[in-house]
Amino acid sequence: MTSRDILHMRRAVGLAARGQGGxxxxxxxxxxxxxxSGDVAGEGFHEYAGGPHAEVAALREAGERARGGTAYVTLEPCDHTGRTGPCTGALLDAGVARxxxxVTDPNPVAAGGLDTLRRHGVEVDTGVLAEEAERVNAAWLTFIRRGRPYVTWKFAATLDGRSAAADGTSQWITSPEARADAHRLRAESxxxxxxxxxxxxDDxxxxxRAAAPRRARPVLRVVADSAARTPASARVLDGEAPSLVAVADDAAVPPHLAGAVRLPRAGGGIDLHALMAELRGxxxxxxxLExxxxxxGSFLREGLVDRVVGFLAPALLGAGAAALGPAGVPTIGDIHRLEFEEVTPVGPDLRVVLRPLPPKES
Structure with a gap:
């Protein structure tokens, strides 16, 4: 791995991030x-499902200059025909030499591209900036490797961890800038x-309500409602976007929730693993997760949180609802440890992005 490899792969990772949400x-x-000659001839990223893959977009821009050149790709080129043709074929047709x-592709349906390229005499190198490329593609990699959706818990709180005052009021703890950033997170999910x-x-x-990426489907609104208490007047049922209400399989369901999904009950609520399986399907x-x-707390207890995004207001309440409920931590030895990935000012507030640390082996 050379400094040139790192430079161009870092650019490829940045390009990949432009496809988030689409x-x-x-x-x-x-x-x-x-x-x-080693000069950049073309760049591209996968913009939307069903659209040109990153390799195809970059090769189109490069044209004949790609022949004998090098392609830097954040994920192993696909080797199958889906809505588009295999990227391995596009690279071979373009005459790319390296x-x-x-990151190699963990999806067995699309994997095998590197072997195909090698069989046709293309020089292949892997693992360049793998950690950065994994991070930008964390949602999809989790979906494939762990067989469930990637979960981001987003919360807004005061510095003392309160999400509402003692009287229940919570609008607004954080600034308009933080709320706009939270809508960006929704649009990318x-x-x-x-x-x-x-x-x-809160209804x-x-x-x-943000500039939505080019996506093939709208964002799905999901309510975890084990006892089927969501009222017919709830705005989440207003038809503005698709909604899914998940209820326990033993709940008495009113007529306006006749389309709800019934899931097994666990721990006093819905079985969250069953909910994740439903969403994966x-x-x-x-x-x-808002x-x-x-x-x-239940998601944390079940080990289903992959990322935490907190918006912290420079304010104190001293009483009121906490941002996090019981999370399966009876003693300090069971604490959920996180690592900071990013700390960014957003208006007068701070946005902190963290990821759970893997549990220590006993």
């Missing part, structure tokens, strides 16, 4: 093509999930 259920991928890949407690307390719309790759504290 490619599901496909991965985000970026590609940079150099000519035989392909550098960050396949589904937004809230518990029925949040629906009853949220759960829609993405609907090709939901990423879920934004509340409330009880549901967030």
């Amino acid at each position: 490619t599901s259920p496909n991965p985000v991928v970026g590609c940079v093509v150099l000519d035989s 392909v550098v890949v960050a 396949d589904a937004v999930l809230a518990g029925v407690g949040t629906v009853l307390a 949220p719309r759960l829609t993405a 609907r090709q939901i790759v990423s879920v934004l 509340g409330g504290p009880t549901l967030a």
Whole structure:
């Protein structure tokens, strides 16, 4: 791996990020093509599901300059025909001499591209900036490797961890800038999930009121409602975007929730693993968990949170609802440890992005 490899793969990772929110259920991928002299000839990224893959977009821009050149790709080029043809064929037809890949494809349906390229005499190198490429494609990789959607828990709180005042009021703890950023997170997700407690307390719309990426389907609004308490008047049922209410299989369901999905009961609520399986079956790759504290605690307890995004206001309440409910931590040895990935000012607030640390082996 050379400094030039790192430079161009980092650019490919940045290109891949531009597809966030638009490619599901496909991965985000970026590609940079150099000519035989080592100059950049073309760039591309996978913009939307069903559209040209990153390699095809970059090769189109490069044209004949790709012959004898090098392609840097964040994910192993696909080797199958789906809505588009195999990217391995496009690379071979373009006469690319070397392909550098960050992450090999864990999807057995599309994998095998590197072997095909090698059989045709193409030089192949892998693992360049793999960690960065995995991070930008974390949602899809989790979906394929773990067989469930990638879950981001988003919360807004004061510095002392309160999400509402003692009288229950919570609008607004954070700034307009933070709320706009939260809507960006919604727009980049396949589904937004809230518990029925949040629906009853706040009557949220759960829609993405932000510039939406080019996506093949709207964001799905999901309510976890074990006792089928979501009222007919709830804005989450207003038809503005598709909705899914998940109830326990033993719940008495009113007529307006006749289309609800019944799932097994567990721990006093819905079996969250069954909910994740239901969403996976609907090709939901990423879920934004927005509340409330009880549901967030349950997701943490079950090991189903992959990323935490917190918006912290420079304010103190001292009393009121906590941002997080019981999360299966009876003693300090069971604490959920996280690592900071990003700390960014957003207006007067701070946005912190964290990922859970793997549990220590005993």
